[in-house]
Amino acid sequence: MAFKRFKSLSVAVFSLFLVLFSSSAMANEGKGAEGKFDPGKEMLDHIADAHEFHFFTIKHEGGHDFHATLPLPVILYSPQRGLSVFMSSKFHHGEEIHNGYKLVEHDIIPVKEDGSVDESVKVFDFSLTKNVVQMFLALTILFLILTGMAKKYKKGQGLTSAPKGLQNAIEPVILFVRDDVARPNLGVKADKYLPYLLTLFFFILVNNLFGLLPGSANVTGNIAFTMVLGIIAFVVILFSTNAHYWGHIFWYPGVPVGVKFLMLPVELMGVFTKPFALIIRLFANMTAGHIIILSFVSLIFIFGEMTKTAGIAFTPVSIAFAVFIYLIEVLVAFIQAYIFTTLTAVFISQAIGDHHYEEDPHH
Known part of the structure; x- marks a missing residue:
């Protein structure tokens, strides 16, 4: 009986940890354009596929946010640009362009030098998401x-x-x-x-x-x-x-x-x-x-x-x-x-x- 109670308590504590973990991540990430919490966007982000394992984000007033992530390999092939292989950390969470590609939400798109979308380039994404x-x-x-x-x-x-x-x-x-x-x-x-x-x-x-x-x-x-x-x-x-x-x-x-x-x-x-x-x-x-x-x-x-x-x-x-x-x-x-x-x-x-x-x- 005591062992069963211990198992039930362990499950409850672990579940509570999951919820609090998610709460911390959502509190730091789920802000919309006006600084308000956007539940719809946050839910879709959590269940969507991505090019990295994103655990949580800590906001800093100086603008240098800390992202606890595990980057994954990006494998792209373009008939115009050839094969590109690099880690998703090169995108710096969508803030930078790498090898002519940019991460927008969860998709990688080809861009020009000025950062605009390059419609003339076709990309096949074989990344390990x-x-x-x-x-x-x-x-x-x-x-x-x-x-x-x-x-x-x-x-x-x-x-x-x-x-x-x-x-x-x-x-x-x-x-x-x-x-x-x-x-x-x-x-x-x-x-x-x-x-x-x-x-x-x-x-x-x-x-x-x-x-x-x-x-x-x-x-x-x-x-x-x-x-x-x-x-x-x-x-x-x-x-x-x-x-x-x-x-x-x-x-x-x-x-x-x-x-x-x-x-x-x-x-x-x-x-x-x-x-x-x-x-x-x-x-x-x-x-x-x-x-x-x-x-x-x-x-x-x-x-x-x-x-x-x-x-x-x-x-x-x-x-x-x-x-x-x-x-x-x-x-x-x-x-x-x-x-x-x-x-x-x-x-x-x-x-x-x-x-x-x-x-x-x-x-």
Whole structure:
């Protein structure tokens, strides 16, 4: 009981640290052109991709602000200017021009000597942004954890003896995906798709959890990330189809001919809406959670601009709600990985079809 209380207290303290960390950063950064706090701009900046990990900014009256950042490599290719490789720190947070390029918000644009946009130059940005770096970091950690577990199983630990360490935490999850996601939906073909489903589940989960760390990127809240996962799922679904599946799409059995023509565009559209639903569901849920947390934190500064007393009085309420939503987000990280994996398994099973059942045209 005491250990459970200690864990709950640890989570609460860590969550409070996250909120206060975000509050400090937002207080120093979220000023608009007129010196007023702009919550909309601040939220979009926090969830957007960038060419650096930006933790916080300390304003100085002299104009020399201190930015706590981790610069990332910038890789640009232009048919007119060739290849340019340098660190994002060369931009000095958008204040300077480097190699004929300037950082505006989160985009790099080609400029002339006078600083105006050079429309004649086309740029392809292959930079390692914070989303890309964090995704590879999460993938590396996941690879090391799972390969380490595999080595233990090869030595007999977990087979001839009780599992230890991370085996105790991850093995039940693997069995859950196999027994409650793959087998109920895919039946005898579950083992064929299990490696893909497990990779999908853990890859989404580890990126969801990484996105909750202070100063990290919201990778799964990026539409490009979820789109790639959706396209991969779409390809897997298409390669799993057969004549039985397409027969139900183009000439649905068991219904009148007139209805067949009405159902054709609906069924054909369903082929594309399934991966689209996967893409939007994960993107929207992970983005919404971060925005809600930032909204509660923003209320401190919105009330603070009215009166200092109101800002101080509302701070405990805002922090309490932000911590509550943060704890829910930890749960959502697992739920969204589960939902994406389960729906993918369901769509694959629909593509495989059931050859033992055909609709009776007399019913």
